[in-house]
Amino acid sequence: MSLSVVELRASAQWHFPRPYGWKTALAVMVVFAILIFTGHRVEMDRAAVLTGQAIGIAAGAGGESQVAKGFTAVVGKLFPLQLDERTDIDRIAGFDPRDLPPLAHVETEQTSTRTLNPETLKLDMVVSHKQVLVQPFGYVIRVAEKMFETWEIALWGTFLAIIAGLPLALLGARNLTPAPWIRFASRTLVSLLRAMPELITALFLVLAYGFGPIAGVLALAVHSAGFLGKFYAEDIENADPKPQEALTAIGVSRFKMFRFAILPQVMPQYIAYTFYILDRNVRMATVIGLVGAGGIGQELKGRYDMYNYGHVGTILVAIFLLVVILDQLSSRLRSTRL
């Protein structure tokens, strides 16, 4: 059938192409099937039931809910937050009551413990008194110091990730590295780095470098370098090729072309990625402290293991505040003319 024959039909009789066909329907069905199959395996149905019960209780419907109980217990333990630092005076070497730190005062704490009397074989209540030094906001200051250390770990993890990720990106981008085997090697390395979870890397690095921030910084750097290497490379490949062609035409080397024709184009995206990684590294730095790689995580783990949930609450609020503040700062910075 020639085109002119088709054109003879009045446009009122034409069939406007349908936006969805059987392929779309099939794809939707496949997606649904996968979700139903996997959802049952990861107990999403049970999660829905449990959450529903909890919401029912919260709304005043009554009944029993394990989830609601759990939440109430946790929140009850986290609050009130621990703000002050209390130290047993007996444990402070060379304590001088006339020379207290600023804002600090001494309190007497009364503790009662049940002990088994060896003579009567009965439980007796023993009341003991001890003097404690109370520093209001002492614990807040300690958490702030630890938070700053956490941020420093994240900052250096990010910095080292840029130093390692950018060259890998240049070697992995099609328009900058024509040799396919170099590209393949670079991309494989980047995938490998990205595949190494910080927590596991930190665990091994703690063995090698000992407890402290070095393991944390390196663990973050390894994973983030893999992330940045991939995303930097993708932006290089997606950059507008026209300015690149203009410089290639006059014989400019690939490295100089990257500097002048690609970098100015990708800069806003690079800053966005890098800030995202910094943001993520701050959150990850809190977590990898759990295995002894420095920062607030080490403090969090210690307090959690000692059942000091008030302290844990203070730390969680501090982490939340830091992430919010960094997010605000980075969005401010991105909106300025770069």
Place this chain on the structure above:
Amino acid sequence: MTLVFDDVSKHYPDGTAALNGVSLTIPKGQFCVILGPSGAGKSTLLRCVNGLVQPCRGRVLIDKVAVDASSLKTIRPTVGMIHQGFNLVSRSSVAANVISGALPKVGAMRALSGVFPQTYRRKACELVRDVGLSELHLKRRVSELSGGQQQRVGIARAFMLDPAVILADEPVASLDPQTSADILALLAREANTRGSTVLCSLHQIDLALKFADRIVAMRAGAIAFDGAPRELTAEVLERIYGAPNVTRLAGRARP
């Protein structure tokens, strides 16, 4: 510099024959306009000069030096190029775009720092003034400029290394008629003061007649006409573009 096309052919992998045995000699300092319908092989012809396209057969010689893989590194900096889409970095400043034309002559570390030698900075200022922009434009982003101003930046960049040959690939295709005439006048003037040979593809016949020393018309990868502007008759145009066209003839009628 004399530019010689010696029996140049280019067949793309998809089977299209962009050039079919083109032979052409363009003497130093000539403003040569290439006309022809879309797909006639104008861009391919231009791109053979600086090796953006490698001919399948034949060769291009610039002052008797053949353009090939070994000579490309020295030849490319002597061939300026002006593009249809301006091909500037729109987020960068006018200054950065213009001075990037000197990159082949600048070391990698200097390029990385972005601080160019004084001679090139002065040259860039001079060119920005010559193409009709002011000092205030230097810091402006290219994306803030009009199309005509952007092509002025493109011309300034192309002349940074005083090229012996200028390739202009439909340099005014997206500009209005008055701006197009201004841009071509600018290109002709700058090329003339430096004695640069210009190879310029165009779709506007009136502009070709006004600025060209010589017009070469192509059709299906071969030269269909080669002569002075006054020799380009309505019959020739009909032969090149296929059908008689009133607007094109109106262009011909201009003084």
